[in-house]
Amino acid sequence: xxxxxxxxxxxxxxxxxxxxxxxxxxxGAEEGxxxxxxxDLHFRKPKSLERTxxxxxxxxxxxxxxxxLPVMVTNTAGGSESDTIMQGVVLLWSPTGWxxxxxxxxxxxMIPSAKILALLYLVITVKRGSIKNNSQRVRMYRMVEIIGxxxxxxxFVDTFTVALIQLQPLxxxxxxxxxxxxxxxxxxxxxxxxxxxxxxxxxxxxxxEIQNEVTxx
Amino acid sequence: MQRIPEVPPGASxxxxxxxxxxxxHKPDSLNRSFALTLAALVLYLIANCVPMLGLHxxxxxxxxxxxxxxxxxxxxxxELVSVLVLFAAVISPALQISFLLAIxxxxxxxxxxxxxxxxxxxxxxxxxWSMIEVMLLGVLVALTKIADYAHVILGTAFFxxxxxxFLLAAIQSTFDPREVWARVEWAxxxxxxxxxxxxxxxxxx
Numbered sequence: 074x075x076x077x078x079x080x081x082x083x084x085x086x087x088x089x090x091x092x093x094x095x096x097x098x099x100x101g102a103e104e105g106x107x108x109x110x111x112x113d114l115h116f117r118k119p120k121s122l123e124r125t126x127x128x129x130x131x132x133x134x135x136x137x138x139x140x141x142l143p144v145m146v147t148n149t150a151g152g153s154e155s156d157t158i159m160q161g162v163v164l165l166w167s168p169t170g171w172x173x174x175x176x177x178x179x180x181x182x183m184i185p186s187a188k189i190l191a192l193l194y195l196v197i198t199v200k201r202g203s204i205k206n207n208s209q210r211v212r213m214y215r216m217v218e219i220i221g222x223x224x225x226x227x228x229f230v231d232t233f234t235v236a237l238i239q240l241q242p243l244x245x246x247x248x249x250x251x252x253x254x255x256x257x258x259x260x261x262x263x264x265x266x267x268x269x270x271x272x273x274x275x276x277x278x279x280x281x282e283i284q285n286e287v288t289x290x
Numbered sequence: 291m292q293r294i295p296e297v298p299p300g301a302s303x304x305x306x307x308x309x310x311x312x313x314x315h316k317p318d319s320l321n322r323s324f325a326l327t328l329a330a331l332v333l334y335l336i337a338n339c340v341p342m343l344g345l346h347x348x349x350x351x352x353x354x355x356x357x358x359x360x361x362x363x364x365x366x367x368x369e370l371v372s373v374l375v376l377f378a379a380v381i382s383p384a385l386q387i388s389f390l391l392a393i394x395x396x397x398x399x400x401x402x403x404x405x406x407x408x409x410x411x412x413x414x415x416x417x418x419w420s421m422i423e424v425m426l427l428g429v430l431v432a433l434t435k436i437a438d439y440a441h442v443i444l445g446t447a448f449f450x451x452x453x454x455x456f457l458l459a460a461i462q463s464t465f466d467p468r469e470v471w472a473r474v475e476w477a478x479x480x481x482x483x484x485x486x487x488x489x490x491x492x493x494x495x
Contacts, residue, residue: 173434234432
């Protein structure tokens with residue numbers, strides 16, 4: 074693979090994250106700025122693994138209160154009732170509402186946890202210099218990147234429920250303390266995805282291939 | 291490192307390593323994107339001025355807009371979440387549409403000025419954080435929940451945003467950033483501010 078396609082990094086070339094222009098750092102200088110779009114240049118996203126891991130840990134910490142604390146509090150004349158995300162899913166489950174209930178279950182509970190686990194797996198395999206399943210790992214990264222935003226759906230559900238049900242004194246709905254933590258999980262995992270550099274997945278494979286070529290020659 | 295070959299309109303080029311699409315030759319990209327962006331602007335303005343959804347219950351009526359939702363969260367002490375909702379549902383789409391408009395208008399010039407590149411560089415950020423399609427799903431779920439207690443009505447804004455989602459997807463598939471980058475004026479040729487003193491990288495042929 075690397076015999077056919079030279080790797081930009083090994084040629085001392087860097088591609089711009091902003092505009093994709095390929096350039097070489099000025100002699101004796103650091104990575105510098107892109108001559109076309111003025112973006113700061115890097116061979117790879119700086120401190121990618123460390124930053125991804127930090128965001129993931131913060132997200133995992135918020136994940137627990139996000140699921141245990143109520144996200145919505147309903148006040149009626151008879152008293153008040155609070156619902157966590159999971160209770161919201163159960164409430165939606167009905168002969169007609171079950172598809173939406175499944176969507177919320179998927180978007181609010183399964184996607185955030187799957188996202189944290191998938192990125193953790195990617196960070197660990199890159200750190201250990203794994204060269205297996207590269208295509209699958211890149212595909213996994215892209216899946217996480219695309220699906221991740223749909224977790225926000227529960228935040229919007231609560232926003233509109235709260236905004237609409239203000240029928241004091243009969244019935245009113247307020248956001249619960251869990252909502253902030255849940256929103257934090259979504260934002261933190263999105264930042265984690267953004268700070269991960271998928272090219273790292275291939276870097277260790279290239280390093281090994283070059284090693285092999287050297288020993289074979 | 292791969293060289294992207296010229297391909298006929300409509301054809302695409304994929305990475306030989308990970309099979310991701312690198313570039314698709316989109317015919318008449320800038321003009322078509324400009325038309326779609328203008329339409330998106332109109333729908334966006336409508337969507338933020340009219341109600342999103344409403345309800346009838348016990349002889350009362352209530353309506354809310356996107357802004358109203360964020361406002362209510364702020365009142366209930368969830369300021370951070372309120373800002374996030376405002377950012378994802380109102381501010382980011384506004385930035386996305388206005389950046390696109392500015393880029394496409396800038397590109398009508400013989401040599402697009404430097405700020406066109408600056409906006410294009412930040413377009414990806416606004417695209418990541420604008421979540422209109424997610425919000426629409428959220429509205430549907432909220433409606434189903436509320437339908438147990440009250441008679442609910444979908445407002446005009448819902449349909450405007452529904453159209454906007456399709457327009458944004460269409461812009462995504464007609465807009466070719468590579469064509470803009472090929473024409474834009476380079477940053478290096480401008481007098482750069484002194485604060486930005488990192489050395490400029492060399493270009494390879």
